[in-house]
Amino acid sequence: MIRITKSQPAPAPLTTRGAKHLLKLRATQVADPAACRVPGNKLLESRDGIYNDALVKARLLSDQHRKCCYCESRPTSVSYGDVEHFRPKGGYQQVRGGTLHKPGYYWLAYAWDNLYFACHLCNQEFKGNYFPLRNPTKRAACHTDSLAQEQPLLIDPATEDPARYLTFRQDAIAPKRASRRGKACIEAFGLARPELINRRIEHLKRLTHARIIGALDLSLPLSATASQFLRDARLSLAEGQALVADARRIWQEAALDAAEFAGMVRANFPHLPTV
Numbered sequence: 001m002i003r004i005t006k007s008q009p010a011p012a013p014l015t016t017r018g019a020k021h022l023l024k025l026r027a028t029q030v031a032d033p034a035a036c037r038v039p040g041n042k043l044l045e046s047r048d049g050i051y052n053d054a055l056v057k058a059r060l061l062s063d064q065h066r067k068c069c070y071c072e073s074r075p076t077s078v079s080y081g082d083v084e085h086f087r088p089k090g091g092y093q094q095v096r097g098g099t100l101h102k103p104g105y106y107w108l109a110y111a112w113d114n115l116y117f118a119c120h121l122c123n124q125e126f127k128g129n130y131f132p133l134r135n136p137t138k139r140a141a142c143h144t145d146s147l148a149q150e151q152p153l154l155i156d157p158a159t160e161d162p163a164r165y166l167t168f169r170q171d172a173i174a175p176k177r178a179s180r181r182g183k184a185c186i187e188a189f190g191l192a193r194p195e196l197i198n199r200r201i202e203h204l205k206r207l208t209h210a211r212i213i214g215a216l217d218l219s220l221p222l223s224a225t226a227s228q229f230l231r232d233a234r235l236s237l238a239e240g241q242a243l244v245a246d247a248r249r250i251w252q253e254a255a256l257d258a259a260e261f262a263g264m265v266r267a268n269f270p271h272l273p274t275v
C-alpha cells in the first residue's frame with residue numbers, strides 16, 4: 001500500500017446521478033430507520049451502474065496508476081479489478097466473517113472519497129464488508145452521524161500514509177512497530193497471501209537483475225569485463241547499451257508511485273527516488 005492522491009473534482013456520474021439517488025436513499029432511511037436496520041433488508045441498496053460507470057473506473061485507474069489500492073499489483077487480463085467502497089455501502093462486519101450489520105454506509109455509495117480501484121482478491125476474497133473500528137460504539141449509523149468520531153482499524157490510503165503502519169523485509173510484509181492497524185490491514189486485505197508473496201519475490205528478482213545489468217559500464221573503450229559480457233550475451237555494442245539504459249531506468253523508477261509494489265521497494269531500498 002502507498003498513499004493515493006485522488007484527482008478533483010469527483011467524476012460526473014457521482015455528482016449527478018449519484019447525488020440524485022442519494023436523496024432517495026436518505027429519504028428512505030428517514031422514513032423508517034428501524035426497517036433499514038433489519039438484517040438482510042435491501043431498502044438502501046445503491047445502484048452499481050452509477051459507481052461502476054466507466055468514467056468513474058477510468059479515473060480511479062488513472063489516479064492509482066492501474067494498481068490495486070491495497071496490494072499494489074496490477075490486475076491482468078485474467079483478473080479484472082473492482083470499484084471498491086472503503087466503508088462498505090451495503091452492510092458492515094466488525095468481526096471478520098461475523099454478523100453483517102445493516103445498514104452499511106449507504107450515504108457513501110457515491111462518495112468519491114470512499115471509492116478505490118481494488119483487485120478481485122483483495123476486495124472480494126478478503127476485505128468484503130469487513131470494516132472494524134477501534135471502538136464500535138462510535139460507528140456512524142446513518143447520514144446525519146459524523147464520521148469524525150470513528151477510528152477505523154483499516155488504513156485509508158487517500159488520507160493516511162500506509163508506510164507509517166506497514167513495512168517489508170524483502171518480500172515479507174509486517175506491521176511497523178507491531179502496529180495494530182498494520183496487522184489489521186495485512187489480515188483484512190490478505191497482504192501475506194502466498195500468491196501475492198510469490199509475485200513480490202519475482203518482482204524483487206527482476207529488480208536485482210536490473211540493478212546488476214544497470215551497473216555495467218559499456219562506454220568506450222570497453223573493459224575486458226564489458227567485452228566478455230557482450231560476447232556471452234551475443235549482443236552488439238548498441239544492443240548492450242540499450243539493455244543497460246533500460247535496466248537503469250527500471251531500477252530508478254522502481255519506487256515511484258506508478259511502479260508496481262512501490263511500497264515494498266521503498267521499504268527495502270529507501271534511497272531510491274519516489275517522485
Ligand SMILES: [Zn+2]
Pocket residue numbers: 068069070071072073118119120121122123
Ligand atoms: Zn489487491
